[in-house]
Amino acid sequence: xxxxxxxxxxxxxxxxxxxxxxxxxxxxxxxxxxxxxxxxxxxxxxxxxxxxxxxxxxxxxxxxxxxxxxxxxxxxxxxxxxxxxxxxxxxxxxxxxxxxxxxxxxxxxxxxxxxxxxxxxxxxxxxxxxxxxxxxxxxxxxxxxxxxxxxxxxxxxxxxxxxxxxxxxxxxxxxxxxxxxxxxxxxxxxxxxxxxxxxxxxxxxxxxxxxxxxxxxxxxxxxxxxxxxxxxxxxxxxx
Numbered sequence: 267x268x269x270x271x272x273x274x275x276x277x278x279x280x281x282x283x284x285x286x287x288x289x290x291x292x293x294x295x296x297x298x299x300x301x302x303x304x305x306x307x308x309x310x311x312x313x314x315x316x317x318x319x320x321x322x323x324x325x326x327x328x329x330x331x332x333x334x335x336x337x338x339x340x341x342x343x344x345x346x347x348x349x350x351x352x353x354x355x356x357x358x359x360x361x362x363x364x365x366x367x368x369x370x371x372x373x374x375x376x377x378x379x380x381x382x383x384x385x386x387x388x389x390x391x392x393x394x395x396x397x398x399x400x401x402x403x404x405x406x407x408x409x410x411x412x413x414x415x416x417x418x419x420x421x422x423x424x425x426x427x428x429x430x431x432x433x434x435x436x437x438x439x440x441x442x443x444x445x446x447x448x449x450x451x452x453x454x455x456x457x458x459x460x461x462x463x464x465x466x467x468x469x470x471x472x473x474x475x476x477x478x479x480x481x482x483x484x485x486x487x488x489x490x491x492x493x494x495x496x497x498x499x500x501x502x503x504x505x
Contacts, residue, residue, distance in 0.1 A: 332378030
């Protein structure tokens with residue numbers, strides 16, 4: 267089934283060919299059927315807001331296709347992107363279980379398919395299935411670990427250039443490696459990249475220009491070609 271956004275929508279989790287590769291989706295048969303009965307498959311366009319930081323939790327959002335940026339507002343009022351969510355991830359999970367407000371704002375970076383489950387339905391689902399509870403514990407543990415690693419990693423960077431070099435390989439979800447020159451199809455704007463590394467859009471534009479001048483990166487439309495992987499790695503690891 268095609269949505270208005272040109273995606274093929276997978277209506278059933280049971281027949282989804284991708285679910286075995288994803289931690290939360292790979293549920294036992296009985297739990298998967300129970301989940302199928304309570305979820306709503308929805309297509310969203312680019313730029314759609316799934317939920318907002320501080321909003322009381324309505325439920326969980328299982329990202330099936332596309333990518334979603336998760337951001338927070340810093341005390342200074344600046345927007346900071348803390349993560350780019352990939353297909354298979356469960357968004358709003360901790361808040362839905364705890365009943366506390368969502369900790370981040372979730373916005374689609376491109377057209378997405380999302381399976382939504384209402385909070386009450388999801389809590390009953392967990393109560394009735396012990397195996398599902400264990401499956402849910404895995405993404406929560408991973409979320410906490412990634413948050414700590416991300417904060418630690420960026421905190422050790424001494425400059426915006428080092429931070430940019432650290433996040434560069436992960437800025438795209440469609441990385442295409444060649445034997446010599448990895449290519450990244452850039453989906454984020456310079457403003458969004460700035461929000462990831464805590465700097466200004468002008469600084470990001472200047473840093474990219476400097477890396478092109480030094481033959482570390484080369485731009486080909488929306489694609490970045492890493493011309494000198496060693497130099498980029500050295501910049502990222504420089505402390």
